[in-house]
Amino acid sequence: MPVTHWIYPTNEKSDYYLDNPSGDTEVSPQRLLDDIEQSPDKADPWILKTGFRMMQPGDAVWIYAADPYQYICALAQAVDIYPDGDAWYASLVWNLDATHRLMRAPIPRSEFHQIAQQAAIRADERTVEVLDGWLRSGRIRLADLEREPSSNEDARLRTMRNIVQRQGQATFRQRLLHVYDRRCAVTRESAEAVLEAAHIEPYMGPHSNRLTNGLLLRADLHTLFDLHLIGIDQDGKLVVSSRLSGSSYASLQARSLALPQRTAHRPSRRSLAAHVKLLL
Known part of the structure; x- marks a missing residue:
């Protein structure tokens, strides 16, 4: 071509x-x-x-x-x-x-x-x-x-x-990097090359790139999140699918997320609740 x-x-x-x-x-x-x-x-x-x-x-x-x-x-x-x-x-x-x-x-x-x-x-x-x-x-x-x-x-x-x-649209990712202090919300990983902008609700256009619909996650956790093998409960803690039992990810069960300081920047509880209901 x-x-x-x-x-x-x-x-x-x-x-x-x-x-x-x-x-x-x-x-x-x-x-x-x-x-x-x-x-x-x-x-x-x-x-x-x-x-x-x-x-x-x-x-x-x-x-x-x-x-x-x-x-x-x-x-x-x-x-x-x-x-x-x-x-x-x-x-x-x-x-x-x-x-x-x-x-x-x-x-x-x-x-x-x-x-x-x-x-x-x-x-x-x-x-x-x-x-x-x-x-x-x-x-x-x-x-x-x-x-x-x-x-x-x-x-x-x-x-x-x-x-x-995969790293997400540049502006969305940069905003998430800023409000999450440039660290993974779950692991606190700080190597920016592996930090990605994860959408809680699937991307449906530019309106999806709001901070309340995003999480800053390490690349492997982003994949698991998209596959509904991990989710976030109402208390802001990680839920790990039983399909990952015996793996290193099982140890992340119930880990509390490190969320942005400002409430307006934190992920939507409604969106997280809808996502975790689909956990496999």
């Missing part, structure tokens, strides 16, 4: 630029590569000024280093596009093979001519021809997130997309 190509500029006028160690704001492709290599398996959120209603998961995002470089130096694919506060973001997963090749031999703007200055822009017909030709010449295949994975790269992007979606 063909993907849409986007050109994302990095300079002092854009919403994402890279500082040199000297403190100035000259764009540094090497700094970008260093950042990517420090966390190659992490979805990297980049802000979007435009295009957020057109960009789709799987779209290719080519990073354009502006003055004094004026060349494309990195390639990623979007796995999620989402609002957070007043801004929109694209979660990018980097194509390391393509990025290393581009760092060694960038695509100069003189080859595609399109100008990107302050925001991501959709590649025009001429630029698409150049970028597709570059991919073909390097035998680089972009992942197709709409089909079953057919390569390690496809599977990697599919996994990252699932993680981003």
